[in-house]
Amino acid sequence: MNVLPSDPVARAAVRQGVSVSVATGLYGISFGALSVAAGVGLGPTMALSLLMFSGGSQFALIGVIGAAGTPVAAIATATLLGLRNTLYGAVVSPLLQVRGWRRLAAAHVTIDESTAVAVAQPEPAASRIGFWVTGVGVFVLWNAFVLLGALAGDALGDPRAWGLDAAAAAAFLALVWPRLAPRRAQLVAGLAVVATAALIPFVPPGIPVLAAAAVAVVVGLVSPNDPDAASGNGPGGAAEKESVR
Amino acid sequence: MTTTTLWVTVLVASLACYALKLGGHLVPRSWLASERVSRITTLVTVALLVSLVVVQGFADGLALTVDARVPALAVAALALALRAPFILVVVLAAGTAAALRALGWG
Numbered sequence: 001m002n003v004l005p006s007d008p009v010a011r012a013a014v015r016q017g018v019s020v021s022v023a024t025g026l027y028g029i030s031f032g033a034l035s036v037a038a039g040v041g042l043g044p045t046m047a048l049s050l051l052m053f054s055g056g057s058q059f060a061l062i063g064v065i066g067a068a069g070t071p072v073a074a075i076a077t078a079t080l081l082g083l084r085n086t087l088y089g090a091v092v093s094p095l096l097q098v099r100g101w102r103r104l105a106a107a108h109v110t111i112d113e114s115t116a117v118a119v120a121q122p123e124p125a126a127s128r129i130g131f132w133v134t135g136v137g138v139f140v141l142w143n144a145f146v147l148l149g150a151l152a153g154d155a156l157g158d159p160r161a162w163g164l165d166a167a168a169a170a171a172f173l174a175l176v177w178p179r180l181a182p183r184r185a186q187l188v189a190g191l192a193v194v195a196t197a198a199l200i201p202f203v204p205p206g207i208p209v210l211a212a213a214a215v216a217v218v219v220g221l222v223s224p225n226d227p228d229a230a231s232g233n234g235p236g237g238a239a240e241k242e243s244v245r
Numbered sequence: 246m247t248t249t250t251l252w253v254t255v256l257v258a259s260l261a262c263y264a265l266k267l268g269g270h271l272v273p274r275s276w277l278a279s280e281r282v283s284r285i286t287t288l289v290t291v292a293l294l295v296s297l298v299v300v301q302g303f304a305d306g307l308a309l310t311v312d313a314r315v316p317a318l319a320v321a322a323l324a325l326a327l328r329a330p331f332i333l334v335v336v337l338a339a340g341t342a343a344a345l346r347a348l349g350w351g
Contacts, residue, residue, distance in 0.1 A: 012331065019332050023339070041248075044255045051259035054266075061258055065246060071254040075261065082262035087293075089269020091286060094277055107267040112297060119290045163342030166317035169302035170338030173318060176294035177325045185291045192292040196299040201307050209296040216292035220285030 013126040017133030023167040025141025032149025038066030049146040081206035088115040095127040109135025120175035313351025317342040
């Protein structure tokens with residue numbers, strides 16, 4: 001894949017993808033250790049990481065199993081949390097323009113991180129690079145560190161001590177930052193904060209993100225044509241026009 | 246849960262999660278072509294990213310908490326306002342949270 005593209009925009013996409021992959025991948029240690037502790041053996045733990053490959057759904061499934069829940073409850077919870085990946089797939093699919101087995105592979109690595117890096121790029125070529133570098137990077141590192149965590153348990157320490165949870169939050173903030181110039185985007189961002197914070201205490205993880213997306217759909221439906229988008233707003237405005245093709 | 250039940254649970258849930266991902270990729274492109282849909286897609290992107298910031302920065306299971314991640318996010322926002330590069334923003338945030346926790350807070 002694109003080892004060192006000469007285009008600076010593409011290089012930025014690669015760098016973002018690699019940093020997000022490292023921060024996310026290291027979290028696999030927690031999943032591996034927790035999954036084995038929950039009574040899910042090494043084989044099923046690796047099967048989950050390789051085949052389900054969606055952090056929220058994986059943590060939810062082993063949580064239900066660890067709490068002696070039923071198989072149906074475990075499957076339902078994991079599936080509900082995976083619902084946002086459908087939305088992500090619909091968002092990144094027009095950017096990727098892939099068919100056949102590549103589309104099947106793209107679907108498998110459609111997760112929070114690969115979508116976030118892809119949609120944050122100013123042009124479609126960089127979106128494609130960002131998506132694949134992040135998706136494949138997280139897949140490789142996540143599974144490697146899940147294996148390490150499952151074998152070594154807690155001996156490796158808590159990724160929070162290294163600030164990796166804060167690194168992931170900062171990465172998402174850095175990705176949305178250039179898109180916040182239009183006033184309507186600021187309105188949606190504010191509503192998304194309120195909706196997410198209001199729901200976190202009451203619904204399973206993964207649902208607040210869907211609710212925030214629903215709020216954005218409503219704002220998009222009721223608002224008139226966007227003067228900001230038409231006039232352009234630096235990187236954000238350009239990204240919007242490019243991504244809508 | 247027996248080993249067989251566990252395997253069936255893992256495989257069925259994985260298949261369901263993959264089907265959800267693929268379903269999104271198979272949405273007909275023509276559905277996404279109108280100006281209104283593209284406007285909504287742009288706003289949904291902002292909402293998703295902001296929501297992920299809140300979840301990753303403030304959620305602890307089902308609780309909202311203020312811990313070392315919050316000052317780390319503030320440092321990240323300052324770095325972004327000063328146009329710092331992406332990797333520096335991420336490293337500064339991790340370093341802030343790690344340092345605060347090493348000092349015994351958050």
